[in-house]
Amino acid sequence: MLPYRHALRSHIARSSFCAVKRTIYALSTPPGKAGVAVIRISGPDALEVWRRMVSTRNSKKGKGKARYCDPEPWKMHMCKIIHPDTEELLDEGLAVFLKLRTLNAISCIPFCRPAERGEFTRRAFEGGRLDLTQVEGLKDLIDAETEVQRRVALRTAGGAARSRFGQLRTEIIQCLALIEALIDFGEGEDIEEGVYDQARERVLNLQRTIRNHLSDNRRGEIMRSGLLNYLAQREAAIVTPVPGTTRDILELSLDVAGLPVIVADTAGLRKTDDIVEKIGVERAKQLVESSDVSLCVLALPEILKSHDGAKFSLDIPSSVSSLLTSNTFVLLNKADLATSALSEINLSDLGVQHAWMVSLGTGHGTQTFLEGFGKALQQRYNILQEQGSDLDEPLITHARHRIHLENTVQFLQAFLDTPPEDVVFGAEELHYAAQAVGKVSG
């Protein structure tokens, strides 16, 4: 047992903080695919889990904790798995206790000490077995808050980013090699026709690929506070019925359908004489224009226009409609306050691809909205689709990557801007492009 276990235990009692729970479990076999499910439980309290959930013939006979004896290690026990609280039978299966003897034994050797946080990673990096992107990936993996982040980090740590950056660099170097061949063998020796054009074509493709990666990162999404709170499932923004409550921009990082999304709540876009609110509205407008995704939240009753008291149509204020594009997502809230008109509203009149009607107050329609919104985001950003080609994978997970890739694009552009007769200058630019992309992996 680790020396500090006792102290740790008492701490567990007080806190449910994730990192303090040192006993971990996971399904070790792929769900739905493996013929047998193996669940692994590991950590200082693993045996406690056994005591609470595993019921073998031995323990049954014993009855009562006082007579309970720990399982014989390294031996398979036929057992029943019971719910720790209700003691309800969950499964029948085999359990084995793998006693960790080695770790304790090592601590007896005077020149050894337990590793510190991140120490193995650091040594792997120093020893050249991990490159910079892999180390960053490991850190991201530990810090991952959403499912997509976790998967991206896992790939990065596994070297996927390194190999992608490596591929980019190799491709640049191959283009450079074509150009260099033209210079060093261009006269007097055998060289294929059209080498320059071939290199140019490949650089164009390469630049497009890198630009895709650069535009891949999401930021900014406009929400109204009621929705924001709903999504965050907590009171992050002060929501009051008084228009103009949100004056500055509130940003939150949320998990929407597995995507890490930075959500910015803005002031409502309305005409106002309040100087402070005016600035807020102005900022909101700017943000809407610069963000990747905007979701326009409107109160349905406020934009309903009735004709002859019977027919209804949607009337969006001009201050808002000027910001709408076909890519804007529209959410009509407070549908519960306009039930009489619902059947007559045609969402396609809004001229946007995605629109929903919900009542955040009653929860009506929110499930449909969340699923639809998540799906639309995933489609638009094409994250980790199983069938997606390598080129679509998100690559830039750190600001550092962005800087080097932006430089790379600039050098590639400089190459493309160089006329063929100045092939020597063009080669210089490619040389710097390869250097820039090489800096990502350190």
Place this chain on the structure above:
Amino acid sequence: MRSYKNSLIHLRNTSSRRYASLTPHEHRNNYDVCVVGGGHAGCEAAAGAARTGARTLLLTQRLDTVGELSCNPSIGGVGKGTLVREVDALDGLCGRVTDKAGIHFQMLNWSKGAAVWGPRAQVDRKLYKQNMQELLLNYPNLTIRAGSVFDLTFKQPIEATHHSAVEGVKLDSGEIITCSQIVICTGTFLSGEIHIGMKRFPAGRMGEAPSVGLSASLRSAGFRLGRLQTGTPARLQKDSINFEKLLPQPGDAEPWPFSFLNRHVDHANNQVTCYQTETTPATHDIIKNNLHLSVHIQETRKGPRYCPSLEAKVTRFPQKMHHRVWLEPEGYDSDLIYPNGLSCSLPEDVQEFVYRSVPGLENVKLVRPAYGVEYDHVDARELGPTLETKRIKARPLVIFIINGTTGYEEAAGQGVVAGINAGLAALDRPPLILSRADGYIGVMIDDLIVKGAEEPYRMFTSRSEYRLSIRSDNADLRLTEKGRQAGVVSDARWSHFEATREEIARVTELLKSCVMSPQGWQNYGLGRRLDGNMRSAFELLRHRNFPLSVVSSAIPELATVDPQILARVEIDGIYSHLLHRQAADLRIFMEDEQILLDPRLDYDAIGGLSSEVKERLAVVRPTSLGAAKRMEGMTATAIVHLLKHAKRMHGRHDVPRVGGDEQVRMGQVHA
């Protein structure tokens, strides 16, 4: 010519015998520097050593082969031409000899700009050799002798210690020559073996004996030896070729001389014509069907990738229907044609079929067959930046070795550096080290000693990181002063150089001081965007549409300037705006170069190095942090640990001589 049988006997002798130790009565000759081999490297090495003032002996198997062009009758090319200019800038020989012997001059890459210009010349074999021999026979401090070096002589048996001192060389005749420095320039002669079809026989060149004993003594001394391959095409009888339907290629109307000393080349107005033809699918079929008849190809060694044999080309590029062939005259009064691009090692009867399948050669007569040659070379990672071996360390004797390259120019470039350093070491003067920032010679030597030669090394412009500033036109500005400081540049060249340098500076200043607004330049017909920015005449040069001939209309003083000088200033102007970026790279490079590492470091004593890295370091033994960085398989961490170590050692120990310099000390750390 020594027979095959004899060579074998020598080999056996070497392996059964201890190293000859010197007895006093054997002293007959004593020199400072002894250069073995009279090829391109040997000639430059001998002359370079002699220029330092060291008493130098050039040993060659036959006096009449000194300055021989064993393969193609041409000098220069892209990258290679720059090497020749650099050798000349150090007051070497090959540039001057080429200007006298050249019979067809061409500036390759003319349209691509001066950074990659490749001056190239066809030379008359006879004239080349004759001029080279004339220069060498009258060279101060230099003696040339015929004699085949059989062995190195050591003071004590080499097995006893790795620090044995070598005392000299022993000739075939048994005669011993003592010296303090040896430069080995044996090229393809070191255990050379010629291959024609399935036939193989020991030879350095066709009809000349290889040097077998020397190879064995180097091996016994612990040097890592490898085998390299190269080859040469058949020589064709001129009047059996039908030139009529072939594409003629005349020389440049106004040839650029190779030497900075020359304004003109001797035969500018009497140039010969080369002809272009190509191989056909029929050629390729014959080769494919007969590959099994070539020992050279079957025993795949490391052949030159960049000067490949026909067999290699056909195998490597099966999709290509044609390969280009140049028919090059071997000289004014020679009736031989050198078919550049048709090197092979098939049996002689097959060769005839191969050659006759090429347009123009339908009835060709082969005067001498093509052949492949395989030879020993010392792993260049055994050498330091002066080309001195790192293995046999004890002074006074130092061995310099040249090899691992393909081509006369690479050989000459290494020869001049090894020879000069041998001379300097003999006279106890600081060495001449050329870095990657100094020139192509520096790039080549660094590549060789850091990465070794997997295949014969060929110079390319793309091997240099700094080719915008390291150009063939400015080799003298880069190297002549360094050479002068080392004491190897003659007074005549030095005064010529100083005048040139001053004039370039004066004319550049003239152009820089002529500053006008866009309107001002428009008055001279030089239309530019009217952006209000003042520009100097020098700045205008970077634009393609403002050549100096146009810009100079604004500066009447330029009318009297030497056109050669004007051309050089113009080139500087074209590249000036890109040089700031390269200058920044150079600064970083120099910082790493100045952190010196002791090549005798015990890498096991440095913490944090993986065993793989340690192994690689032990092979290369880099002499600077920069060189360590360029090594294959180095990790960023290993570099950090080396740096830490270098800093820790700073000032604590003197570094033993690195490449012949007692003054080199660890710890010029700028980090």
